[in-house]
Amino acid sequence: MKSLMFDGRVVLVTGAGGGLGREYALAFGERGAAVIVNDLGGDIKGGGRSSAAADGVVEEIRARGGKAQANYDSVEDGEKLIQAALDAFGRIDVVINNAGILRDRSFGRTSDLDWDLIHRVHLRGSFQVTRAAWEHMKKQKFGRIIMTSSAAGIYGNFGQANYSAAKLGLLGLANTLAIEGQKYNIHCNTIAPTAGSRLTQTVMPPDLLESLKAEYVAPLVLWLCHDECQENGGLFEVGAGWIGKLRWERSLGRTVRQNNHNMTPESVRDAWNQICDFTDATKPANIQDSLQTLVEVLSRVDTQDRIKGNPTSSAGRMNPSDAVGRSLAEMTFTYTHMNTILYALGVGMSTKDPHHLKFLYEGHEDFSCLPTFGVIPAQSSMMGLSSVPGLDIDLPRLLHGEQHLELFKPLPTSGTLTSKATVADVLDKGSGMIVLLEVHTYSGHELLCYNQFSVFIVGAGGFGGKRTSEKAVATVPPPNRPPDAVIVDQTSKDQAALYRLSGDWNPLHIDPSFAAMGGFKSPILHGLCSFGFATRHVLKQYADNDVSRFKSIKVRFVKPVYPGQSLQTEMWKEENRIHIQCKVKETGGVVLSGAYVDLHAVSDSSVSRGPPETDELQSDLVFAEIRRRIKDVGAELVKKVNAVFGWEITKDGSTVRRWTIDLKSGGGDLHGGEYKGKTDVTFTVADDVFMDVVQGKINPQKAFFAGKLKVRGNIMLSQKLEVILKDYAKL
Numbered sequence: 075m076k077s078l079m080f081d082g083r084v085v086l087v088t089g090a091g092g093g094l095g096r097e098y099a100l101a102f103g104e105r106g107a108a109v110i111v112n113d114l115g116g117d118i119k120g121g122g123r124s125s126a127a128a129d130g131v132v133e134e135i136r137a138r139g140g141k142a143q144a145n146y147d148s149v150e151d152g153e154k155l156i157q158a159a160l161d162a163f164g165r166i167d168v169v170i171n172n173a174g175i176l177r178d179r180s181f182g183r184t185s186d187l188d189w190d191l192i193h194r195v196h197l198r199g200s201f202q203v204t205r206a207a208w209e210h211m212k213k214q215k216f217g218r219i220i221m222t223s224s225a226a227g228i229y230g231n232f233g234q235a236n237y238s239a240a241k242l243g244l245l246g247l248a249n250t251l252a253i254e255g256q257k258y259n260i261h262c263n264t265i266a267p268t269a270g271s272r273l274t275q276t277v278m279p280p281d282l283l284e285s286l287k288a289e290y291v292a293p294l295v296l297w298l299c300h301d302e303c304q305e306n307g308g309l310f311e312v313g314a315g316w317i318g319k320l321r322w323e324r325s326l327g328r329t330v331r332q333n334n335h336n337m338t339p340e341s342v343r344d345a346w347n348q349i350c351d352f353t354d355a356t357k358p359a360n361i362q363d364s365l366q367t368l369v370e371v372l373s374r375v376d377t378q379d380r381i382k383g384n385p386t387s388s389a390g391r392m393n394p395s396d397a398v399g400r401s402l403a404e405m406t407f408t409y410t411h412m413n414t415i416l417y418a419l420g421v422g423m424s425t426k427d428p429h430h431l432k433f434l435y436e437g438h439e440d441f442s443c444l445p446t447f448g449v450i451p452a453q454s455s456m457m458g459l460s461s462v463p464g465l466d467i468d469l470p471r472l473l474h475g476e477q478h479l480e481l482f483k484p485l486p487t488s489g490t491l492t493s494k495a496t497v498a499d500v501l502d503k504g505s506g507m508i509v510l511l512e513v514h515t516y517s518g519h520e521l522l523c524y525n526q527f528s529v530f531i532v533g534a535g536g537f538g539g540k541r542t543s544e545k546a547v548a549t550v551p552p553p554n555r556p557p558d559a560v561i562v563d564q565t566s567k568d569q570a571a572l573y574r575l576s577g578d579w580n581p582l583h584i585d586p587s588f589a590a591m592g593g594f595k596s597p598i599l600h601g602l603c604s605f606g607f608a609t610r611h612v613l614k615q616y617a618d619n620d621v622s623r624f625k626s627i628k629v630r631f632v633k634p635v636y637p638g639q640s641l642q643t644e645m646w647k648e649e650n651r652i653h654i655q656c657k658v659k660e661t662g663g664v665v666l667s668g669a670y671v672d673l674h675a676v677s678d679s680s681v682s683r684g685p686p687e688t689d690e691l692q693s694d695l696v697f698a699e700i701r702r703r704i705k706d707v708g709a710e711l712v713k714k715v716n717a718v719f720g721w722e723i724t725k726d727g728s729t730v731r732r733w734t735i736d737l738k739s740g741g742g743d744l745h746g747g748e749y750k751g752k753t754d755v756t757f758t759v760a761d762d763v764f765m766d767v768v769q770g771k772i773n774p775q776k777a778f779f780a781g782k783l784k785v786r787g788n789i790m791l792s793q794k795l796e797v798i799l800k801d802y803a804k805l
């Protein structure tokens with residue numbers, strides 16, 4: 075293949091006296107270009123001046139047989155730089171806007187001067203130089219321009235508000251130049267480089283600084299500036315020999331306005347999940363793509379009474395099956411012992427039974443939360459189903475068909491839990507549609523329980539979907555013999571009024587006129603209330619009211635119960651499975667069918683899930699110490715570190731332990747085992763190398779470059795490891 079040469083081309087590189095600029099100038103010079111080596115020769119903050127920097131690079135180019143001329147003007151005098159090119163070589167073909175300075179300050183301390191100087195050199199300087207070259211490029215119908223942005227601009231970086239703003243401003247400038255220049259064969263691209271230089275020496279560890287050579291950036295710049303390269307308007311991250319292209323991504327979004335209705339903040343809030351959901355996101359490439367969406371929205375809102383879903387996804391025509399895999403907005407639920415007690419009362423616990431006291435009195439030595447309380451933090455997700463695109467659920471037609479709940483730990487009696495819900499499957503039952511919604515509920519990063527809601531939407535079937543799902547937890551009929559035990563409990567007249575205080579506010583359970591609209595003679599009891607009654611009957615009969623014995627439950631809701639009626643729970647014991655059937659005693663009508671509770675055997679009632687036990691590792695000791703330290707000074711560490719570190723400790727080549735050190739929230743945390751959340755950086759390291767790092771025998775950067783420490787995520791955070799590990803050298 076032919077080499078990429080620049081013979082006959084005149085290239086201006088600003089700030090070429092050192093760092094990246096020097097590397098570009100040398101590379102262009104080597105490949106035949108005549109190079110204007112511009113540099114003011116100032117200090118890193120923009121003070122001082124000297125011709126030495128530019129002269130030195132010109133000499134280097136000439137020594138290698140290249141053509142070069144120095145220029146010492148500031149980029150703020152753009153005309154002068156271009157004039158220098160015209161004077162020396164008669165034309166200007168390529169402009170590399172590279173000159174730069176730093177004046178890092180936390181935002182509150184940024185002075186006018188800090189702001190203005192950065193903008194003057196980076197943004198205004200690039201504007202001045204490029205504008206001066208523009209007409210020449212237009213006339214000759216050739217031009218290649220590079221803008222130098224930065225990861226700090228793209229993502230933000232602490233202490234660099236002025237710099238970030240200017241650097242992203244350059245991208246905006248480049249985007250428009252790419253459009254205006256296209257027909258003149260003027261291409262403008264932007265790079266966000268990472269390289270060791272005097273600008274980065276204060277923020278990078280020395281090893282890294284040395285490894286991220288400026289010569290790993292120059293080849294991209296040369297390619298983008300060659301005649302052959304048709305790239306225009308691109309943005310590239312480049313460093314360490316790696317190059318990646320960036321683009322915008324936009325969620326499908328959601329139209330929240332309806333024809334002839336005011337658009338409200340509440341409608342925005344209620345659609346927030348979808349507005350921010352990047353599933354099937356689009357990648358608008360230009361302003362036309364952006365406007366097109368709005369035009370579509372306008373025509374749809376005007377022609378429809380009610381707009382649902384996304385304009386670009388033609389939600390109205392979406393098949394409900396397309397909703398499978400959709401996640402709903404994460405729900406946070408904070409509760410105290412009051413909620414736990416209220417729930418226990420709601421499912422019929424009473425001080426009349428002395429065994430119930432431990433569910434009703436926070437001062438009880440064995441104060442416990444009923445296992446079926448696990449549905450409470452998850453239940454609001456069911457209401458969220460109405461906003462899932464494709465499902466088009468009309469809430470009044472939604473019937474709660476079945477429920478499965480599994481606990482991985484006994485529930486705490488108070489706390490803050492988060493629930494993540496996903497549409498697991500959608501089934502077409504002809505007369506209606508079944509949506510399986512699964513909800514995982516966490517305390518911090520620890521999975522507490524799993525709910526599977528099965529809801530039936532009357533009249534929404536017939537869309538050609540599948541009829542069964544392997545994901546559905548099945549109901550099981552009871553054994554064919556009289557029940558082994560029966561417990562009867564009368565619900566109170568106010569049972570539904572009490573139960574609804576746990577969070578299911580549906581008026582069907584309290585408002586007579588609403589109940590009448592649904593075809594009921596009076597408000598009905600919540601299905602999940604009967605579910606709570608039945609479960610506590612099983613716990614009483616077979617588990618001595620010990621909540622840690624509860625593993626899971628599955629029920630099908632068959633018929634409603636009216637408050638005041640008696641619930642009769644029939645039970646069949648088959649090893650650790652207790653089959654149940656619940657009836658209204660007064661009528662004999664079955665309320666819950668195909669139901670069962672699975673209990674832990676007495677011996678395996680502890681379900682705490684730590685890391686899998688293998689032989690003791692040396693690192694275990696260190697993590698135990700770290701855990702202790704987090705307990706003591708976690709909040710302080712969180713302030714200093716503000717990151718989540720994942721660890722995979724290997725032995726003989728396979729991972730034997732996983733740990734997560736969360737120093738991002740609250741008072742910090744350390745947990746073992748599989749991690750559900752997102753770590754900022756994850757290290758994979760052998761147990762013995764870990765100990766070498768901890769004991770200071772090898773520093774983390776060295777271990778990384780020696781291939782002994784693998785890092786995924788933000789490698790820069792490895793610098794902060796010292797804060798966590800330094801105290802363990804004595805171990």
Ligand code: NAI
Pocket residue numbers: 088089090091092093094095112113114115116117118120127147148149150171172173174175195199222223224225266267268269270271272273274
């Ligand atoms: P550097 O400090 O080695 O080079 C910048 C050069 O620009 C210096 O030689 C300086 O004298 C010159 N300069 C400063 N103000 C000037 C002015 N008004 N007129 C003419 N020349 C002037 O720094 P480095 O790292 O090579 O940076 C080059 C560019 O890359 C800068 O725009 C910087 O913001 C950008 N960048 C660098 C990164 C890195 O990792 N090194 C990261 C992201 C962006």
